[in-house]
Amino acid sequence: KTKIWLTQTEGGNQSMPYEIKRFPYDGTIDADGHVLEPPDLWETYLENEFKERALRIKVDDVGLEYLEINGTPSKFTSKGSLGIMGAMGEENLMPSPDRRYADSMPFGACNASDRISLMDQENLECVLLYPTIGLLWEVEETDPSISLAYARAYNRWIADFCRNSGGRLVPIAMLTLLDPSGSAEELERAVKDGCRGCWVNPFNHNKVIHGHSDHDVLFQKCVELDVPLAIHPTFHPYGTASGIFDWPAQGVGMAGMIWLRSIVQQALISFFALGTLDRFPSLRLGILEAGSGWIGPLLDRLDAYSASMNMAGKRPSVREYFQRQCFISGDPDETAAPFIVDHVGADNFMWATDYPHPDHPHTWVDDLTSYAECLSSTTRDKVLGGNVKRIYKLDYELHPRRTERVASG
Numbered sequence: 001k002t003k004i005w006l007t008q009t010e011g012g013n014q015s016m017p018y019e020i021k022r023f024p025y026d027g028t029i030d031a032d033g034h035v036l037e038p039p040d041l042w043e044t045y046l047e048n049e050f051k052e053r054a055l056r057i058k059v060d061d062v063g064l065e066y067l068e069i070n071g072t073p074s075k076f077t078s079k080g081s082l083g084i085m086g087a088m089g090e091e092n093l094m095p096s097p098d099r100r101y102a103d104s105m106p107f108g109a110c111n112a113s114d115r116i117s118l119m120d121q122e123n124l125e126c127v128l129l130y131p132t133i134g135l136l137w138e139v140e141e142t143d144p145s146i147s148l149a150y151a152r153a154y155n156r157w158i159a160d161f162c163r164n165s166g167g168r169l170v171p172i173a174m175l176t177l178l179d180p181s182g183s184a185e186e187l188e189r190a191v192k193d194g195c196r197g198c199w200v201n202p203f204n205h206n207k208v209i210h211g212h213s214d215h216d217v218l219f220q221k222c223v224e225l226d227v228p229l230a231i232h233p234t235f236h237p238y239g240t241a242s243g244i245f246d247w248p249a250q251g252v253g254m255a256g257m258i259w260l261r262s263i264v265q266q267a268l269i270s271f272f273a274l275g276t277l278d279r280f281p282s283l284r285l286g287i288l289e290a291g292s293g294w295i296g297p298l299l300d301r302l303d304a305y306s307a308s309m310n311m312a313g314k315r316p317s318v319r320e321y322f323q324r325q326c327f328i329s330g331d332p333d334e335t336a337a338p339f340i341v342d343h344v345g346a347d348n349f350m351w352a353t354d355y356p357h358p359d360h361p362h363t364w365v366d367d368l369t370s371y372a373e374c375l376s377s378t379t380r381d382k383v384l385g386g387n388v389k390r391i392y393k394l395d396y397e398l399h400p401r402r403t404e405r406v407a408s409g
Helices: 041-045 048-053 112-122 144-162 180-192 213-225 249-273 295-308 318-325 364-372 377-391
Strands: 028-034 056-059 065-069 124-130 169-171 198-200 229-231 285-287 326-330 349-351
Touching: 028 349, 028 377, 041 144, 048 144, 112 124, 112 169, 124 144, 144 169, 144 180, 180 198, 180 213, 213 229, 229 249, 249 285, 249 295, 249 318, 295 318, 318 326, 349 377, 364 377
Parallel strands: 028 124, 124 169, 198 229, 229 285, 285 326, 326 349
Antiparallel strands: 056 065
């Protein structure tokens, strides 16, 4: 491990709150890292006609920052919470007027060269990047035009952020199911600009499930451009067990973490149940940041149900569909997941740091090392980096030894 305490040089001044450790396997790829977007991103990158409606960070009368969405203060993003978006590893997660978003960014959260420096020290080959503020706003915005404009602005910025990284910072385009045709058009533009895939959130204000044919224009574009589509959790408009239970405040956070996975699972199931993977047999579909250990039992139950109801016919089993077209990213601290990887399919699993978000531990090096050592060398090679490189068609060269273990010290 390398004991280094780093200070952000741009986009914040917070010291790294934990000791950096070096991962012992070369060729490792982070399938789902994050950036903290600059506060003026949308004012800078939006088209002129939308600039007055930009996402903005403002300050209330008591000094707490809040997110403004299309001219209206956010109802879902708590005041003062933006300042803890990069608080991974810190004990103090309480909002404060003294804790500002732009001044609380840990090393590499909003500076490309610093992110690469951090990756070098952690021994990460590359990282696929997703937003932070971009995960917060669509829960409250139902206007397709401004939603797509917000996505376009972010996509332009993330492409610029990653552009001179030699392929080590990989931009993934944000899209919206509020406008599938517009998203298909934006995906084509974004891919030409350097994005290597796309993602959508796990709900839809139109209440149209993800695999529905209403979204076929987007799926067709993914196939045409040969890029993966992933579903990534965001803030969502429905409360935990909405309409069934009223969770007390002290339990709703933990319950919501697990309940959110059920939304992602429903989105995934819709691609099997509605024949989407038959209509688009070369579509590559991913599930991110919802764990991975549950996928084995889910596929088992879906296949058992299909068989008992005589639903399968001559179609492939759900497991076969998943193995053929799907992938899932898990957390380093999942202790059961390594034991189902080969059972489900070693070609379908990835892992992610979620850096720098506070709901994932900064101890990922230790956790992922334990995870990796449960796997055979062939499976480990795929899960740690090979699957990401293949599925996202990354064209840079990995270390010659790939995921061979290197000496620590």
